[in-house]
Amino acid sequence: MLPLSFSARNLSRSWIRTLQISGGTCLAALLLMAAAAFELGMRRTLSDQADPANVIILGKGSEESIQRSEIPVRTAAILSSSVKGLKSSLGQIHVSPQILYNGYLDCAGRKDETSIRGVDSAAPRVHKDFQLLSGNWPAPGQLMVGRHAATQMGLSPSALIEGTKVVIDNQTFTISGTFAVPGSLLEAEVWMNLHELLQLTKRDTLSCVVATLDGAEFGDLEAFAASRLDLEVAVVREKDYYARLSGFYAPIRAMVWLCSALVAFGAIFGGFNTLFTAFSGRKRELAALQAIGFPRWQLALSLLQESLLACLLGAAVALFVAIYALDGLQASFAGGVFTLRFGPGVLLLGLASSVLLAVIGLIAPVWVTLRPSLVDSLR
Amino acid sequence: MFITCQNITKSFKKGDQIITPLQALTLDLEKGSFTALMGPSGSGKTTLLNLLAGIDSPSSGRLEVAGTDITRLSRSQLGAWRAQNIGYIFQLYHLVPVLTAYENVELPLLLQPLSAAERHKRVCTALDLVALSDRAEHFPRQLSGGQEQRVAIARAIVADPPLLVADEPTGDLDAASAKAILQLLRQLVNDLGKTIVMVTHDAKAAAVADRILHLEKGQLVSDI
Ligand SMILES: Nc1ncnc2c1ncn2[C@@H]1O[C@H](COP(=O)(O)OP(=O)(O)OP(=O)(O)O)[C@@H](O)[C@H]1O
Ligand SMILES: [Mg+2]
Numbered sequence: 096m097l098p099l100s101f102s103a104r105n106l107s108r109s110w111i112r113t114l115q116i117s118g119g120t121c122l123a124a125l126l127l128m129a130a131a132a133f134e135l136g137m138r139r140t141l142s143d144q145a146d147p148a149n150v151i152i153l154g155k156g157s158e159e160s161i162q163r164s165e166i167p168v169r170t171a172a173i174l175s176s177s178v179k180g181l182k183s184s185l186g187q188i189h190v191s192p193q194i195l196y197n198g199y200l201d202c203a204g205r206k207d208e209t210s211i212r213g214v215d216s217a218a219p220r221v222h223k224d225f226q227l228l229s230g231n232w233p234a235p236g237q238l239m240v241g242r243h244a245a246t247q248m249g250l251s252p253s254a255l256i257e258g259t260k261v262v263i264d265n266q267t268f269t270i271s272g273t274f275a276v277p278g279s280l281l282e283a284e285v286w287m288n289l290h291e292l293l294q295l296t297k298r299d300t301l302s303c304v305v306a307t308l309d310g311a312e313f314g315d316l317e318a319f320a321a322s323r324l325d326l327e328v329a330v331v332r333e334k335d336y337y338a339r340l341s342g343f344y345a346p347i348r349a350m351v352w353l354c355s356a357l358v359a360f361g362a363i364f365g366g367f368n369t370l371f372t373a374f375s376g377r378k379r380e381l382a383a384l385q386a387i388g389f390p391r392w393q394l395a396l397s398l399l400q401e402s403l404l405a406c407l408l409g410a411a412v413a414l415f416v417a418i419y420a421l422d423g424l425q426a427s428f429a430g431g432v433f434t435l436r437f438g439p440g441v442l443l444l445g446l447a448s449s450v451l452l453a454v455i456g457l458i459a460p461v462w463v464t465l466r467p468s469l470v471d472s473l474r
Numbered sequence: 475m476f477i478t479c480q481n482i483t484k485s486f487k488k489g490d491q492i493i494t495p496l497q498a499l500t501l502d503l504e505k506g507s508f509t510a511l512m513g514p515s516g517s518g519k520t521t522l523l524n525l526l527a528g529i530d531s532p533s534s535g536r537l538e539v540a541g542t543d544i545t546r547l548s549r550s551q552l553g554a555w556r557a558q559n560i561g562y563i564f565q566l567y568h569l570v571p572v573l574t575a576y577e578n579v580e581l582p583l584l585l586q587p588l589s590a591a592e593r594h595k596r597v598c599t600a601l602d603l604v605a606l607s608d609r610a611e612h613f614p615r616q617l618s619g620g621q622e623q624r625v626a627i628a629r630a631i632v633a634d635p636p637l638l639v640a641d642e643p644t645g646d647l648d649a650a651s652a653k654a655i656l657q658l659l660r661q662l663v664n665d666l667g668k669t670i671v672m673v674t675h676d677a678k679a680a681a682v683a684d685r686i687l688h689l690e691k692g693q694l695v696s697d698i
Contacts, residue, residue, distance in 0.1 A: 383568035388557025
């Protein structure tokens with residue numbers, strides 16, 4: 096058998112070629128992993144934030160968009176008093192009336208569109224991962240910002256710190272603090288007091304009510320919606336609502352995959368081409384080794400080791416870049432901020448794809464160098 | 475007889491054309507003989523050499539080398555047979571550029587069940603024989619043409635095969651280097667009892683052989 100060191104030394108024949116092969120694999124693996132990490136981050140953001148015990152009460156006919164929905168303000172109080180088995184803690188029932196409003200936030204002369212949510216003190220109860228990272232819950236004339244709100248608006252995070260004054264619809268507010276709801280789209284929002292947002296937007300309706308079930312069943316809520324025809328409300332599970340929302344992001348995901356695939360294809364093709372040139376240029380040498388008595392499978396194995404080494408070298412760089420430079424990076428799309436997540440599955444995908452490339456890239460050169468009869472190869 | 479060729483014919487298909495570089499050739503070679511093959515370009519010298527070395531199989535006829543009817547062997551069996559019986563010396567040496575002289579010579583031994591110590595002993599003996607022990611750690615590009623060919627000869631003999639075939643081994647060398655190579659080959663026959671078949675265009679080179687065969691259009695025309 097030809098030793099492994101033989102394959103390793105063959106990489107040094109032309110560092111430029113090896114670099115092209117490793118670099119092509121690196122780029123392809125990195126793009127594939129980035130696309131998968133984006134997909135994973137987006138899926139997490141959209142589905143993990145949903146609490147299986149939560150339901151959303153929305154206006155009938157607006158089940159697909161909280162922004163468009165309008166329901167009477169009294170819905171929250173009626174729901175709390177008429178449905179048994181909603182979750183409560185420390186005597187407080189988990190029913191959160193909310194307004195979701197797309198407005199313009201004016202910060203130091205820059206105006207950016209953002210999602211503003213009007214909430215009351217029940218919001219942290221239904222969004223149970225809510226944390227106040229710094230500052231205080233907003234008092235009148237104040238608002239708080241999610242930790243990704245600045246990123247979503249294209250601002251640097253330091254632009255929206257405590258004490259900063261911002262203007263919404265000609266009214267000035269002071270930032271009172273920053274909050275987090277790890278992994279959720281809510282982190283890209285601005286939150287303020289429900290009643291202030293009602294006044295600001297001159298509305299007399301809520302967008303929705305979010306409630307957490309405890310003993311009650313989803314059917315009980317449906318019965319509630321059906322019996323209170325005066326409210327004109329519908330009930331959806333929070334999970335279903337966000338699952339449908341992720342359908343809205345499907346074209347973006349498709350674009351990300353397509354763009355990565357196109358660039359990766361170029362990188363792979365370049366790598367394959369170089370591999371082919373490098374190996375087929377050794378046709379005579381491989382024929383001489385066959386003449387000495389080396390069987391073709393041993394020579395193919397040696398070439399495989401060589402292409403694996405080159406590709407794994409590229410994969411190692413790709414994994415390193417993914418873990419240390421790209422993991423946790425944020426991309427903002429269509430009102431949401433999504434985090435690239437390079438989980439073990441994604442990293443394994445990168446590794447597996449580079450191994451696959453090493454094997455597939457070998458097919459053409461092996462065919463050309465080892466298949467012809469020995470006399471032809473020696474000539 | 476060490477080599478018996480009976481009525482061997484070799485033809486290649488090239489498109490719809492059939493080329494027959496060897497035509498019903500019959501030939502016997504004795505063990506320990508040094509034979510030179512001469513003839514014009516295209517007369518079939520390399521083709522005959524490849525058949526004797528088990529690189530290729532004849533289209534028809536009987537061919538026995540070192541007691542084996544090699545026309546019956548498959549491609550992979552021929553490979554294993556070559557590893558035991560043949561040392562091939564090429565005009566352009568065909569050394570592996572990323573391996574040192576030592577490692578190039580060691581290559582054929584990697585196909586045999588030998589300990590590292592045994593391999594080391596044999597490689598050193600072979601390099602000694604071609605007087606290149608001091609160049610063991612050099613890479614082919616650091617050697618002259620004549621030295622490269624001597625490394626190639628060491629590689630051909632290291633596994634101790636009975637038959638050496640050489641296709642214009644001095645074709646790419648200056649006169650002095652060529653002379654040294656020819657002396658070396660002669661020595662392998664005289665001292666180690668190897669059988670050598672060597673293709674050459676050079677009458678002076680052919681003169682070191684015991685027997686000179688002339689090929690023309692795939693047939694033997696003279697035998698001296
Ligand atoms: N694999 C092959 N396929 C097709 N034709 C071949 C093949 N090998 C040899 N030939 C043809 O057979 C004839 C003899 O070739 P061969 O290489 O044996 O000649 P040669 O005597 O060694 O010539 P040279 O002195 O130029 O090396 C030539 O016409 C050559 O083109
Ligand atoms: Mg020839």
